[in-house]
Amino acid sequence: MIRVNDNYLKLPGSYLFADIAARARAFRQTLAVDDVISLGIGDVTQPLCDAAVAAMHDAVDELSRVESFHGYGPEQGYDFLRKAIAEGDYASRGVKISPDEIFVSDGAKSDTGNIVDILGAGRVAVTDPVYPVYVDSNAMAGRAGDYTGTRWSGITYLPCKEENGFVPQLPSEKVDVVYLCFPNNPMGTVMTRGELAVWVAWAVEKNVLILYDSAYEAFITNPAVPHSIYEIEGAKRVAIEFRSYSKTAGFTGVRCGYAVIPDELTVDAGGRTVRLNELWKRRQCTKFNGASYISQRGAAAIYTEEGRRQTKSTIEYYLSNAAYLKKALGEMGLKAFGGTDAPYLWVKTPDGMPSWDFFDILLRQAHLICTPGAGFGPSGEGFVRFTAFGRRESYVEAARRLKKLII
Numbered sequence: 001m002i003r004v005n006d007n008y009l010k011l012p013g014s015y016l017f018a019d020i021a022a023r024a025r026a027f028r029q030t031l032a033v034d035d036v037i038s039l040g041i042g043d044v045t046q047p048l049c050d051a052a053v054a055a056m057h058d059a060v061d062e063l064s065r066v067e068s069f070h071g072y073g074p075e076q077g078y079d080f081l082r083k084a085i086a087e088g089d090y091a092s093r094g095v096k097i098s099p100d101e102i103f104v105s106d107g108a109k110s111d112t113g114n115i116v117d118i119l120g121a122g123r124v125a126v127t128d129p130v131y132p133v134y135v136d137s138n139a140m141a142g143r144a145g146d147y148t149g150t151r152w153s154g155i156t157y158l159p160c161k162e163e164n165g166f167v168p169q170l171p172s173e174k175v176d177v178v179y180l181c182f183p184n185n186p187m188g189t190v191m192t193r194g195e196l197a198v199w200v201a202w203a204v205e206k207n208v209l210i211l212y213d214s215a216y217e218a219f220i221t222n223p224a225v226p227h228s229i230y231e232i233e234g235a236k237r238v239a240i241e242f243r244s245y246s247k248t249a250g251f252t253g254v255r256c257g258y259a260v261i262p263d264e265l266t267v268d269a270g271g272r273t274v275r276l277n278e279l280w281k282r283r284q285c286t287k288f289n290g291a292s293y294i295s296q297r298g299a300a301a302i303y304t305e306e307g308r309r310q311t312k313s314t315i316e317y318y319l320s321n322a323a324y325l326k327k328a329l330g331e332m333g334l335k336a337f338g339g340t341d342a343p344y345l346w347v348k349t350p351d352g353m354p355s356w357d358f359f360d361i362l363l364r365q366a367h368l369i370c371t372p373g374a375g376f377g378p379s380g381e382g383f384v385r386f387t388a389f390g391r392r393e394s395y396v397e398a399a400r401r402l403k404k405l406i407i
């Protein structure tokens with residue numbers, strides 16, 4: 001008899017966005033409505049920038065000729081991209097990261113999900129609300145205890161509430177690993193350099209590993225917000241940083257991202273000092289054959305002058321969508337957070353209404369789809385998330401409909 005990994009059987013049935021899609025589909029079909037605007041799932045809408053497109057076309061041409069063909073590449077990524085990252089994302093901000101500490105991948109979802117492969121037993125903490133990948137990947141590895149309807153018994157949830165500016169407090173119990181994502185998905189909020197420094201100092205003191213998801217780094221406009229956790233003294237000893245080109249440059253379908261694991265990040269394994277990047281390298285070489293040459297050429301083009309200019313302008317477009325919607329929500333008397341350093345708005349439901357009820361009102365009355373905050377964890381209750389990744393026309397129309405809403 002085949003035994004399955006029964007940790008999978010403990011996972012709650014469906015994926016949040018599948019639930020939302022099913023409700024929207026049922027609504028469209030029963031009422032024959034065809035003007036539903038989705039501001040729910042966080043997929044980008046603007047096409048790839050010209051610099052990345054040209055680089056990828058060239059890469060395909062190279063692969064089409066015997067003299068310049070590339071087969072399997074290095075599992076950790078091509079040097080041209082790792083050097084561009086070390087220079088463009090780190091050295092340019094005064095942070096010294098060597099290309100050898102950079103591991104190119106097919107995206108940050110895989111990396112943040114797979115990283116549990118190199119971790120042993122220990123207590124995991126997540127901010128709440130949370131990007132579901134962190135929790136589910138620990139559950140699949142049997143490190144989350146049991147699911148109790150809203151939370152996992154073996155995971156420490158760190159509430160991010162309006163009262164504390166959506167910044168988590170240090171855990172009072174002992175934890176071994178903590179996931180931080182700033183600028184945050186789903187809240188669209190940030191941590192300042194000073195706030196993050198508190199976490200780094202705590203992690204150094206208590207020997208905690210910080211898994212820092214920086215997928216929205218490119219959206220930061222506030223100079224008080226660090227672009228990398230390594231801007232903070234001591235962070236190289238305690239943190240892995242994850243980045244992605246998905247939101248930065250519309251690579252959601254192209255697939256490319258990377259993880260940084262500094263040489264200084266070591267653990268004591270029974271008297272032997274082990275570098276985490278050696279374990280990750282071993283893991284990637286065994287289970288991953290590298291991101292595609294074409295994707296990596298496209299990613300490298302983002303670091304050119306034109307690439308930077310073009311991606312910046314798309315990011316400004318998304319941030320202006322956020323500003324537009326935030327203003328409209330404010331005029332209705334709704335409180336919206338985030339949206340200035342991230343492409344998400346975290347909107348408080350009127351009179352503490354449950355987030356799925358507000359989702360239903362927005363769908364029925366305004367034909368708008370948002371994401372109910374409760375789907376991201378217990379502290380998401382009472383909030384909904386709007387993405388700014390849509391097209392401007394959608395926000396203009398959404399604002400018009402919101403004004404007519406009767407709550």
Ligand SMILES: *Cc1c(COP(=O)(O)O)cnc(C)c1O
Nearest residue numbers: 107108109131185215244246257
């Ligand atoms: C979108 C997103 C990612 C990563 O996406 P990939 O497309 O897999 O690179 C990672 N973390 C967060 C928080 C995200 O929202």
